[in-house]
Amino acid sequence: MxxxxxxxxxxxxxxxxxxxxxxxxxxxxxxxxxxxxxxxxxxxxxxxxxxxxxxxxxxxxxxxxxxxxxxxxxxxxCAAESPKGRRSYCYDHEALEARKEHKPANSAVAAAEDMGIEMLTEEQYRDLQKLGKFDLKTSSWVKTPANIRKLGGAIFCDRRYDTVFVYHNGAESYYAARGFRGVLKV
Incomplete structure (x- = not known):
């Protein structure tokens, strides 16, 4: 350990x-x-x-x-773009296990847990965007509601055209420009 x-x-x-x-x-x-x-x-x-x-x-x-x-x-x-060291991850462990080939190095949920932080919720992501302009070129996975995840999906957010967008993808997908943002109370 x-x-x-x-x-x-x-x-x-x-x-x-x-x-x-x-x-x-x-x-x-x-x-x-x-x-x-x-x-x-x-x-x-x-x-x-x-x-x-x-x-x-x-x-x-x-x-x-x-x-x-x-x-x-x-x-x-509060990095301008989704954290570089946390990109190219699928959403969670279940999605990682579902991939037969070209598996990413980790999942966003597992990485957050390993770091001792929480992934942002959609609401927290929107609140962050009130403090600045984030993810103008990247996107960030956010905590996905159980009903969406149960159906195989996951959600992510970004900011384009001065608007915060929420999208969906298969939870097993991963992209070089998508990571996740975390929150921690101290």
């Missing part, structure tokens, strides 16, 4: 990256102070590891909200 903690050096480097991104993008988290976010990060090494995985795979995680019920800050992948 993989050890889910960062060395002191990795931790300090990541915290520096997150702080710089936080300060450059204040419009994403109005009314939230970095010192408060940092206190939560320092109290949770496993979630810091998950944020590191988001960063390593190209997600550029940043704070996009605060959950007053739990006292947690909401981080989301």
């Amino acid at each position: 993989m050890k889910k903690e960062l060395s002191t050096e990795q931790r300090e480097e990541l915290l520096g990256i997150l702080k710089t991104r936080f300060e450059k993008n204040k419009h994403r988290h109005k009314g939230i102070e970095w010192a408060d976010v940092l206190a939560n990060l320092n109290a949770n090494a496993v979630k810091l590891w998950s944020l590191s995985e988001m960063e390593i795979t190209g997600g550029e995680p940043d704070v996009v909200g605060y959950d007053a019920n739990t006292g947690e800050y909401v981080f989301c992948d």
Whole structure:
């Protein structure tokens, strides 16, 4: 089993990256102070590891909200395009197993689980798009409702013509320009 903690050096480097991104993008988290976010990060090494995985795979995680019920800050992948290190995945394990040939390296659902994050829902994806323009050239798998998945499909989103679109595909499909975005509460 993989050890889910960062060395002191990795931790300090990541915290520096997150702080710089936080300060450059204040419009994403109005009314939230970095010192408060940092206190939560320092109290949770496993979630810091998950944020590191988001960063390593190209997600550029940043704070996009605060959950007053739990006292947690909401981080989301804010890279302009779907994270490069998470593309060319089919939707889930069942879809991966259904492919007879040309199997992708992983599925979006499994990769998110391995990273300790959640895939965005359609609603969360639409909320993210209110903070900027994302996926102008790529697309991102989103959590698919059970009734759609049961019928073999999965949904993904992107932004074209200044509009957020939701599409469907067979869950076993995968494309070089489609990845997934994640969310993590810390």
